[in-house]
Amino acid sequence: MVKFKTVRGMRDLLPDEARAMRYVEGVARDLAESYGYEEVITPVVESYELLSAKVGEEIRKRMYAFIDLGRRKVALRPEFTASIARLVVATLRNKPKPLRLFCIGSLYRYDEPQLGRYREFWQSNYELIGSKEPEADMEVLALTDELLRRLRIRGYQFKVGHVGILRGILEQEGIKEVEQNYVMQLLDKKDYVKALEFVKSLGVSERCVEALKGAFEARGDRPLDALKPFKALLKGYDAALLALDNLMDVLNLASESGLKLNVFVEAGFARGLEYYTGMIFEPFVPELNVALGGGGRYDRLIELFGGEPTPAVGVAHGIDRIVLAMRKQGILPMVKERLSVAVVPIDEGLKALAFKVASALREAGARVEVEILGRSVSRALQDADRRGLVYAVLIAPDELRSGEVVLRDMRKREQRTVKLEDLTKEVGLA
Ligand code: HAM
Numbered sequence: 001m002v003k004f005k006t007v008r009g010m011r012d013l014l015p016d017e018a019r020a021m022r023y024v025e026g027v028a029r030d031l032a033e034s035y036g037y038e039e040v041i042t043p044v045v046e047s048y049e050l051l052s053a054k055v056g057e058e059i060r061k062r063m064y065a066f067i068d069l070g071r072r073k074v075a076l077r078p079e080f081t082a083s084i085a086r087l088v089v090a091t092l093r094n095k096p097k098p099l100r101l102f103c104i105g106s107l108y109r110y111d112e113p114q115l116g117r118y119r120e121f122w123q124s125n126y127e128l129i130g131s132k133e134p135e136a137d138m139e140v141l142a143l144t145d146e147l148l149r150r151l152r153i154r155g156y157q158f159k160v161g162h163v164g165i166l167r168g169i170l171e172q173e174g175i176k177e178v179e180q181n182y183v184m185q186l187l188d189k190k191d192y193v194k195a196l197e198f199v200k201s202l203g204v205s206e207r208c209v210e211a212l213k214g215a216f217e218a219r220g221d222r223p224l225d226a227l228k229p230f231k232a233l234l235k236g237y238d239a240a241l242l243a244l245d246n247l248m249d250v251l252n253l254a255s256e257s258g259l260k261l262n263v264f265v266e267a268g269f270a271r272g273l274e275y276y277t278g279m280i281f282e283p284f285v286p287e288l289n290v291a292l293g294g295g296g297r298y299d300r301l302i303e304l305f306g307g308e309p310t311p312a313v314g315v316a317h318g319i320d321r322i323v324l325a326m327r328k329q330g331i332l333p334m335v336k337e338r339l340s341v342a343v344v345p346i347d348e349g350l351k352a353l354a355f356k357v358a359s360a361l362r363e364a365g366a367r368v369e370v371e372i373l374g375r376s377v378s379r380a381l382q383d384a385d386r387r388g389l390v391y392a393v394l395i396a397p398d399e400l401r402s403g404e405v406v407l408r409d410m411r412k413r414e415q416r417t418v419k420l421e422d423l424t425k426e427v428g429l430a
Helices: 015-035 048-052 081-090 134-150 163-172 177-188 192-201 206-217 223-233 238-256 319-328 348-363 377-386 397-401 420-426
Strands: 045-047 065-067 073-076 099-108 120-129 157-162 263-266 279-284 293-297 312-318 340-345 367-370 391-395 404-409 414-419
Touching: 015 099, 015 120, 015 134, 015 319, 045 048, 045 081, 048 073, 048 081, 081 099, 081 120, 081 312, 120 134, 120 319, 134 157, 134 238, 134 279, 134 293, 134 312, 157 163, 157 238, 163 177, 163 206, 163 238, 177 192, 192 206, 206 223, 223 238, 223 263, 238 263, 238 279, 312 319, 340 348, 340 377, 348 367, 348 391, 348 397, 348 420, 377 391, 397 404, 404 420, 414 420
Parallel strands: 157 263, 340 367, 340 391
Antiparallel strands: 045 073, 065 073, 099 120, 120 312, 157 279, 279 293, 293 312, 391 404, 404 414
């Protein structure tokens, strides 16, 4: 007989992991609610053309793409943003702006499996559609900060940049979009040397090389100090200068509004996705060398998919990586467990009553497991003990005659009889 295993890169999430993932999901959902983002559920399978259009070479070549039985070229979604843009163009085009949309679910990328990198992973994704203003950029930064804060993650920092700076320089040098995209891919992998060599091979001006070198060096945790000297190198690159000012506007607004973001600004920061046009960011914690999320502004995607020109900005949080960070910081499990109770009928004739007692306890909020293996009391208690249940309720004919059951505190190893009608109160639930 073949013993089946999960496919390479795919994981079973066992109860501890599943509970932690659902916990983060719950906090993310609550956050969406408190910022006014409405949930939409989009399909896992979409047209390959849609998903691959602007996702960038790195992800494009790792997509799970296939021909379906109707001969359509489709793929498992590697991210949500393309689906949301499609939805906005096809179905929500007449909805008043801004639109705030939230989605949560699994994504698929044929990445090399390693810590924090899986072939199936989960994101909570927020898209804010219809505003070109810095306050929209700030909102997605703020909600990301709030998510990490609500989860009690410590020491996180936002790496922030603006693709308009680099693209503005390259555009003015007459570099075509495909070549710009290649430069961005190299920078996403921090291959600054190769990026410069490539740009030089295209015959750009000396001034351009200096501006790019300046961009790679303009970095630090004091945005103003890091960017000010660099600004001089951008003289004459008008679009890049506007981008730099826009980045400062977003960061100033954040600090003036009291948001205490720990920012590390990088003028040479690029992300692999090709649809970004403005501010981009990724939160990190010191314990992990991969980003907990990623986001940015994409003002032309909706138009590219046939909609009205519509500015937009969004962010996706990597739920798996957030759980990993929480585990590393020792803040899991933080999920408040329900009070757990075993209900054990001691006599064949008391099985039905055991279910009634269990129902009443569940209604009061307990997690209840009824003995269903017909084991002896001592075996059932041993098992309840091994699995860390808090109470056991023993239903025995003698006590029942006076309307009572035996309540055993599994931790203290003490037991007493209590009135059946007082049981929920006695375990602290009423
Ligand atoms: P992304 O940076 O490709 O952005 O992914 C966002 C986050 O998803 C990453 O920071 C990471 O936490 C998680 N993630 C990505 N790949 C993996 C993987 N193989 N294993 C585990 N976690 C992973 C986007 O997806 C954009 N759609 C974000 C966005 C929304 N931009 C604007 N709106």
